[in-house]
Amino acid sequence: MYKLPTEEEIRGAIYGAMKKKKSFPSLTSLREEVLKELKKLDASYTVSLKRTRILAARSGFIRVEVKKKHTNKKIENCPVCGGKLEKIRNISLLGEKIVIGYVCKSCRYKSKVNELPLRYSFHFSR
Numbered sequence: 001m002y003k004l005p006t007e008e009e010i011r012g013a014i015y016g017a018m019k020k021k022k023s024f025p026s027l028t029s030l031r032e033e034v035l036k037e038l039k040k041l042d043a044s045y046t047v048s049l050k051r052t053r054i055l056a057a058r059s060g061f062i063r064v065e066v067k068k069k070h071t072n073k074k075i076e077n078c079p080v081c082g083g084k085l086e087k088i089r090n091i092s093l094l095g096e097k098i099v100i101g102y103v104c105k106s107c108r109y110k111s112k113v114n115e116l117p118l119r120y121s122f123h124f125s126r
């Protein structure tokens with residue numbers, strides 16, 4: 001049986017992983033190291049890629065680099081951490097206000113309108 005660690009425990013494990021390796025080239029490699037840290041607390045702990053990504057992005061001690069791809073989907077919430085997005089507007093040549101991009105209030109992810117994350121890398125920023 002798997003058990004789910006608390007947010008605080010995952011945050012601690014992310015911190016431990018970052019302190020050790022300083023940066024990770026992908027979300028998969030970050031999660032792998034975080035899982036190792038969690039298993040020190042409890043061998044039956046597990047954590048999903050999504051939960052690792054969200055808590056890493058919101059940690060405050062990690063800079064997330066995001067490679068993006070083109071999309072036609074409408075983005076509602078931050079695709080990195082699920083936080084609230086603020087619209088970045090510009091005035092078009094015709095004087096209309098148009099949305100040209102988004103910035104996340106929680107993790108500072110920034111993108112143009114037609115972009116979605118493709119790949120992540122994580123860097124210790126403390």
Ligand SMILES: [Zn+2]
Pocket residue numbers: 057078079080081082083104105106107108109
């Ligand atoms: Zn975000």
